[in-house]
Amino acid sequence: MRLKGKTAIVTGGASGFGEGIVRKFIAEGARVMIADINIDAAEALAEEVGAIAQHVDVSDADSVHAMAHASFIAFDTLDILVNNAGITHIPAPMEEVSEEDFDRVLAVNAKSVYLTAKYIVPHMKGNNSGAILNVASTAGVSPRPKLNWYNASKGWMITATKAMAVELAPEGVRVNAINPVAGETPLLKTFMGEDTPEMRAKFISTIPLGRFSTPEDMGNAAAFLCSDEASMITGVALEVDGGRCI
Numbered sequence: 138m139r140l141k142g143k144t145a146i147v148t149g150g151a152s153g154f155g156e157g158i159v160r161k162f163i164a165e166g167a168r169v170m171i172a173d174i175n176i177d178a179a180e181a182l183a184e185e186v187g188a189i190a191q192h193v194d195v196s197d198a199d200s201v202h203a204m205a206h207a208s209f210i211a212f213d214t215l216d217i218l219v220n221n222a223g224i225t226h227i228p229a230p231m232e233e234v235s236e237e238d239f240d241r242v243l244a245v246n247a248k249s250v251y252l253t254a255k256y257i258v259p260h261m262k263g264n265n266s267g268a269i270l271n272v273a274s275t276a277g278v279s280p281r282p283k284l285n286w287y288n289a290s291k292g293w294m295i296t297a298t299k300a301m302a303v304e305l306a307p308e309g310v311r312v313n314a315i316n317p318v319a320g321e322t323p324l325l326k327t328f329m330g331e332d333t334p335e336m337r338a339k340f341i342s343t344i345p346l347g348r349f350s351t352p353e354d355m356g357n358a359a360a361f362l363c364s365d366e367a368s369m370i371t372g373v374a375l376e377v378d379g380g381r382c383i
Contacts, residue, residue: 138165138166138167139163139165139166139360139361139364139365139366140162140165140166140167140217140360140363141166141167142166143166143167143168143216143217143363144167144168144169144170144208144212144214144215144216144217144362145162145167145168145169145170145215145216145217145218145219145363146169146170146172146191146204146205146208146215146217146218146219146257147159147162147169147170147171147172147219148170148173148193148204148219148220148221148249148253149172149173149174149195149221149222149223150169150170150171150173150179150182150219150221150341151171151173151175151178151181151190151320152173152175152178152256152307152374153242153320153352154221154225154272154314154320154350154355155171155173155219155221155222155352156182156352156353157351157352157353157354157355157356158219158221158352158355158356158360159182159186159188159356159360160186160217160352160356161353161356161357161359161360162217162356162359162360162363163186163187163188164209165360165364166187167217168188168212169186169188169189170188170189170191170207170208170211170212171183171188171189171190171191171307172190172191172192172195172204172222173191173192173193173222174192174193174194174195174222174361176190176191176192179191179192184277185213189211191204191207191208193222195220195222195245195249195252195253196245196248196249196252196255197252198252198255198362201249201253201255201256202256204256205253205256205257205260206256208257209260211246214260214264215267216267216268217259217267217268217269217270217363218253218257218261218267218268218269218270219269219272219359219363220249220250220253220269220270220271220272220294221272221378222249223239223245223272223274224242224244224245224246225242225284225287226238226239226241226242226284226286226287228283228284229283230285231283231285231286234285234286235300238286239286242286242287242290243286243290243293246287246291246294247290247293247294247297248295249281250271250294250297251297253269254281256268256302257269258305258310261305261308261309261310262305262308262309262310262323264309265308265309265335266274266309266310267309267310267311268310268311268312268313268362268367269301269305269310269311269312269313270312270313270314270315270359270361270362270365271294271295271297271298271308271312271313272294272314272315272317272355273291273294273295273298273314273315273374274287274291274294274316274317274318275316275317275318275376275378275381275382276288276291276292276338277290277291277292277293277294277295277316278316278373278374278376278382278383279294279305279381280292280378281320291316294314295314295316295374298312298313298314298374299372299374302371302372303372306371309333311367311368311370311371312371312372313362313367313371313372313373313374313375314373314375315355315358315359315362315374315375315376315383316374316375316376316377316378317350317354317355317378318344318347318349318350318377318378318379318381319340319349319350319378320350320351320354320355321349321350321351321352322350325337328329328369335349343381344378344379344380344381345379345380345381345383346379346380347379348379350377350378350379355377356377358375358377362375363374
């Protein structure tokens with residue numbers, strides 16, 4: 138029960154890595170808001186695990202503002218924010234990625250971190266405490282070809298994590314990131330371009346531990362970094378990748 142008494146928002150929490158984080162947080166005693174653009178999935182998971190659901194488009198300022206306000210009403214005090222919502226583009230040569238896809242990737246993966254900070258950091262500063270976790274990617278450390286602008290967006294998240302950490306440390310707010318390798322999530326097919334046994338084998342061959350990341354792996358890492366056990370850890374981008382970045 139390392140998160141007993143804590144409150145948390147997990148964006149993109151209705152599926153994939155986000156769902157794994159939600160389930161682990163609940164198991165560790167936290168009260169959780171599952172914030173997702175797919176409100177039906179968020180409500181279904183919330184009912185199952187005993188959380189609350191909130192619709193959010195993390196690329197839209199008004200929507201993020203509404204999410205933050207709803208969390209303050211529901212919880213009074215917000216202790217943990219997990220910026221997990223993310224998207225990618227279809228693998229393609231960098232010059233062939235459409236401007237629309239580029240804008241969407243940066244809006245969801247990068248602008249969202251700015252927007253949640255804008256509306257939630259002042260609350261955490263006022264409490265002189267808080268933990269923010271950004272779900273980045275090994276793609277931001279060791280980029281894969283043809284995922285060019287997705288790679289760049291995750292590199293941005295890692296740098297943003299360190300910049301936030303050094304600025305917010307005097308305010309009692311810790312900021313860390315986790316870097317998953319590809320996993321069994323709705324984005325896997327998009328990463329690979331096609332989901333075939335051959336393509337899976339090719340991806341797994343680059344991971345020394347020989348398997349994809351799982352939502353449970355992310356939940357375990359997130360629970361530690363957002364708990365008081367990690368009270369001396371800030372500005373870290375923890376690779377949860379089976380050795381992919383070695």
